[in-house]
Amino acid sequence: MVLATHNKGKQREYELLSGNAPIALRGLSEFEEVPLPDEEGRTFEEIATKKARAVSMMLGVPALADDSGLAVEALNGAPGVLSARYAGESADDYQNNHKLLEEMRGRENRKATFYCAIALAKPGGLVLNYAGRCSGIILDEPAGAHGFGYDPIFYYPPLRKTFAQLSPEEKNSVSHRGQAMRKFLNDLERILTWLGDR
């Protein structure tokens, strides 16, 4: 199935997460240029569902889409579905992290939750949804070089490290995306049957 993302960080994590499963995930880059729908939906589930449905229809193959983001309690859930472009339309990870640290300067409540919504669509068919979440603390400054996005400033108390200080395997074992993907993989046998039906 095609993984409906242009995000290399997400693609690496999905390849690792699906390593032993009897499915082959192919990135969008292997297909001709596919424009993703605008990320106008307000919830992670909505956006992932729209993406999966649009890509599976355009390409005529099953499509798995992921919409994820960080919701910070003191910021009323921001950056939320705008996580990837918090500092602007073409912002990179550094700029987004910088903006979030500025917004959080001096705030006492530093609780935040990463959310991940996965949607699987088959062409003209129904959509399956899976979700995961992981809570932690926003640090005052970045630490660690692994991962992507807000990983360097997201401290995960049970492991006493930021997500960027964890190996990819360690991150996947606890992360929002790892949890959502494990739910997906738990259903895999039934999913493959469903994909094979008419």
Added chain:
Amino acid sequence: MVLATHNKGKQREYELLSGNAPIALRGLSEFEEVPLPDEEGRTFEEIATKKARAVSMMLGVPALADDSGLAVEALNGAPGVLSARYAGESADDYQNNHKLLEEMRGRENRKATFYCAIALAKPGGLVLNYAGRCSGIILDEPAGAHGFGYDPIFYYPPLRKTFAQLSPEEKNSVSHRGQAMRKFLNDLERILTWLGDR
């Protein structure tokens, strides 16, 4: 299919919403006492999915579950998944509305969004998810006698009325639950095929 709820207000809205569809919704009260799982999940989707899966497994029939709630911006998304028991475990609508009005006293930002997550499970099978949302304003005092839950204090600007001042049909035409249910009904033909498969 069985509608996995003990909430009479939800049941009435689903009966109205599914009026012309070729499905029959039967309330949980028509079955022997079925304990619903604890509402421990943190997102509406998670809770609806858990409910639908548990009830369909216990009864051996397809189950539709709804988890809904009101997220108030100034309260960081509260009462959220705790909407039904905001004022305590056995709180009624009056007590919940009263508590929310107290929490909102003197606050300028009165924006709030109703969310509805629907999950449909078949026994031992996959789960389908649908969602809807509707944004409005929390009033200073209740108005209207229709609906249930927070409807009397939720003002919907496009119609210049609270949800409790709308007829059931008017509310369903714009509400979070109406939107989620219309997405469900749009997929109905494929859903019925899916329910009929092995």
